[in-house]
Every structure is written in C-alpha cells, then in structure tokens.
Amino acid sequence: MSKxxxxxEDPKKNNAGPKAKEDILYFLEQENFERLPLKLDLDPEDASFKAKLHKLYLGKVYIPRVLKKIKAEMILLQYPIYSTYLTNVLIAAIRKYTNAKLYLVIHDIETLRLFKDDPEFVANELRIFNEVDGIIDHNEKMHAWLKAQGIKTPLVDLGLFDYHNPIKLAETYTFDRSVVFAGNLEKSKFLTKLAKADFQLKLFGPNPAANYPTNVQYLGVYSPEELPKYLTQNFGLVWDGTSLTECDGLFGEYTKYNDPHKASLYLSSGLPIIVWRQAALADFVETNNLGFAVESLTDVASRLETMRPEEYSTMKKNAVALAEKLRTGHFIKTAVAKLTDEKDRA
Known part of the structure; x- marks a missing residue:
C-alpha cells in the first residue's frame, strides 16, 4: 500500500505542536509512510490582490501538480493546518486527483479551543470532519463530543500522543515528593498564585513571569529534545489557566477534551503525572495508576504528604512501562492500524 x-510548511512557523507532528512523522515512517511535502506559502492575513492570485495558483496549479505525481492509497493529514481555505482545497484536490483514503490525525479542534463563538468557522470545521474517510481523535471525551456534533466519519481514539525521547530513562530515583511543570509559561498564570498551594515546584519554559512565589523555582528553558534530561522529579504537573481551583479559560476548558502534549513529555520520561479531575486524561491516569487527579491545586500538598513510598513505587513502574510504549510510537501505530480495519472503528 502506498501511504x-x-x-x-507554516510560513509563520506558529502551527501548534511541531514536536507532536514531527514525532508522528518519525514513527509512521517506520510503518512505511512517505512524506508528501507541500510548500503552501500563503499568509492567511494577507488580503492583497497578489495574495489572492497566489491562493488561486496554489489551489488550481501547485497542489494538483503534486498530487498527480503520486499513486496514493492512503493520505494522512495532521489537522489543523494554518489555513481553513487550504484545508478545503486539499480535501477537494485529493478527491479529484487521487483515489486515496483521506484520514485526519487531530492535534487540536479549533471549535473547542479558539472559535466556539464563530458559527461560520464551527460549521466549516465540522463539515471538514465529515468529508474525510476516518479521524484519529484524542480520547473517549473528544470522541463523544464529535459524535454529539453529528460527525458520521469513523473515529479511532489515540489514547495518548507518543513522544520520541532518546534520553535514557532513569533507573533509580529518590522519593522526595518533588513536582515539575514545563510549558509556555506566558499562558500559565496560575503559577504566580502557587504560594497558596503550599508545595514545591520546579519550573521550565519560555516567557516566565517577572516574579514567582518562593515555593516555585524557575530553572530555564530547553528545547523539546534537551528538556527530558532535566525531568528527574517525582511528578509532572498538567494544569492550565489562571486559577488554582480549576483549569479555567479557553485553554483550561479545553483540557476536558484534549490530551496535552506535556503529559506525554512527562510520561515518556518515566514521571507519573498530576492532573485536574475534570480533565479528559484523569480517567486514563487513575485507571492505569500513572499518578493522581485533584479538584484543586490546593489539594496537591496533602496528597503528596500522605503518599507512601510503595504507592509511589507502583506509579513509577507503571510510568516507566508506558514510557517504553510512547518512545516507540505504540499509540499512533495502533490507531492507524485500527483506521484501516473497519471492525475497530466507531
């Protein structure tokens, strides 16, 4: 099969989750997928006459020319790309110029994240989801939401994003109840209020605040490839928004449906995780004993204080076992296999 x-290429280099997308490419190339590069150098904010001509060229000439050169049976598109217009053009061109099955791997549903109050965008995004042959969503919660919106396309749950992590897993550890948070700190406003949570936190990432409480220690910023070597703590924290008592705001609410990539960063490093109890990941974490869920960050300190070393040891072993799967692309390889097997799709 030609896959x-x-x-x-995003001309603004601002497409969400480049590490997640590159890792899917890395793992699926091991399954004999080939890269089909498209240079769609279109600025969606440019409304000039020249930009409109270029848009026509991409849709009428460039994209058809690329697709006519291949004999594809399966094409996988990592969604979203930076332009809704180009997504629609791509789907139409794939249908016209190939006989390939077209599948989406969802990284983000923008209707849930940024455009829930834009009816035109919502309608277009849902239509896109119904025009493809199969979708890999994140988890049961996202799956249920898509079904509730009337999506008829077969769906397969990913489970977790895999994470290419060549840093050797630590074989020994000290149970010291330490916690780490890594991410874009500009949107993690809750961190400046963490004095009320009364637990120690190590912090990595770009755009730190000018000041943090004394129980928060900022340790700098590293590339996604380098960062795992510094994740030697007991737990990784997955939280979003401005509040200690819930994950709030657009990005906080979104955790009810998505699989945050930072969870895979921690778990691929063998770290159990702490999540919001209402997050989509909470059931997975607790069912597989990969950490614990809390209603509020003010509950973390007492949970850590009462944790027995043997309880943590079990969580750690489970996280290390899962890390081996994440490092080999287990979840994306399994999901793609299910997409091509009708009895496994829902």
Missing amino acids: YILTI
Missing part, C-alpha cells in the same frame, strides 16, 4: 503523510 503518505502530508507535511505542510
């Missing part, structure tokens, strides 16, 4: 993954 391709569309790889699309």
